[in-house]
Amino acid sequence: MHNAALAALGLNWRYLAFPVPPDQLREALAGAAAMRFVGVNLTVPHKRLALDMMDQLDESARAWGAVNTVRFEGQRADGTWQPIGQWTEPEEPARVRMHGFNTDADALLQALAEDLQWQPRGRSVLLLGAGGAGRVAALKLAASGVARLYLVNRTLDKARAVAEEIRTRYPECQVTLDYPHEPVDLLLNATSLGLRPQDPLPLDTARFPLRLAAAVYDMIYRPAETPLLQAARAAGQPAANGLSMLLYQGTRALEIWTGQPAPVAVMRRALMEHLHVA
Template identity: 75%
Template sequence: MPDVFARPIDASTRYCAVYGFPVRHSASPAMHNAGLAALGLNWRYLAFAVPPVQLQEALRGAAAMRFVGVNLTVPHKVLAVEMMDVLDASARLWGAVNTVRFEGLRADGHWEPLGQWSAEAEPEQVRMQGFNTDADALVQALQEELGWQAKGSRVLLLGAGGAGRVAALKLAAEGVAQLFLVNRTMEKAAAVAEEIRARYPGCAVTLGYPEGTVDLLVNATSLGLRAEDPLPLDPTRFPLERAGAVYDMIYRPAETPLLARAARAGCRVANGLGMLLYQGTRALEIWSGRPAPVEVMRRALREHVYGG
């Protein structure tokens, strides 16, 4: 594990950060600072509790201080869309920003990521470009950890909040044949279903539990974060034996009651740590223009979240 303090902070140190509200639980500083140290970059990654009403000011402040980039977590991802100067295709597509890249204007008129400017160069104009790395990260985790193949598959998705909506659209975009949506507030699931029908007509989307089996069940609700939470699904209406694989976006605790039950039912299971890792490695690549040290960041994340 690289020693993130081996290189002292000095006047050339550059900064990136995560903004959330609250943010104290965030594992991103541990993961990113390990990655930055492994890349030998004189950067640091910080965490700030930014109230939503001050998000715009906080982003402008980071731009003025020539930060390299910022990650956004709850409740900022949708709010930030309107605040960006430019949106990458990923942020436009999913309507949410989790990664901001600060870019400076070169004399020849092109915008270059600040992370790729030399320490001595001083851009006069800086803009913010918004990206979304969450959706790709989910699919990468599903493929690598569960061996899941999107094309033609049947998926049951629980939850239609911020993460659930992006997951549903991404799964449809990846070629899922049949998507079943379940959410406490079914109007929200119905709105997501409408959006999928309009944008991805090749995906048959149904509200409610499926008959028969599914290849994959994804929990995108927050049920399972607390020990006293009920299961995020009704097992009398959908017994877990009917799912080939179960992915829980929650990673703390490492094994939610849903995952424990799914493992007992013989399903392949994975928690949300991989998704968190890959959204972070992709953000670092967007900022630095270099391949992220994935294994170093994975180890740092595991150590921070589970203590080893």
């Protein structure tokens, strides 16, 4: 989606994937800065590790404790900083710094609003998963006014740590470490169950029947329809996969690097072609 966007914007940049061992993330980032990269995206497990490696943290990265977008910035002669992707000075920057952002959390809410016409304030959510994506989703939902959050995760300690963080930072959100005994406004899957065809459903339907969820969002985007989404749609429930979330974390990252509006339709088309045909 980024390369399609770069072509549409007429930018002679490339978006490439580099597998980096976690214990060499610092060197990889320093190398990217030295090579005057415009920016990078980070994925699991680098998002949390990168937090301590940034020279500057945007509020989004600070709030959610994870960096998925790095913007490299050069220092001008007067000491101020300008993104490398928007560099207008005649001289090359003498120094480069790393500025960390997180675009995942906002992307989730944008996707929920667009795909399911879902708004968080005063709502109840059953959130499955307390890994990297589940943790950020839980914090963002609590920060956005969700009234009741039910957290379920295979490893209870991880869910417990997320619940503690919410109770400290967003005490007005009521957190329960269990399935609800009542209907919820949203069931959100942030586990990786559903990525493989043989995976079981990510929820225990004996404890929480799917029909008790008013809407279902699965962060998984490939396959386009997980067994969870299939079941929800068969029952006539509003349901959406994680494609829009993936799209919007990408559009926001591109805007951070370029300073220009992202060509959203071009990026969505590229994603659909690439993910769902592959």
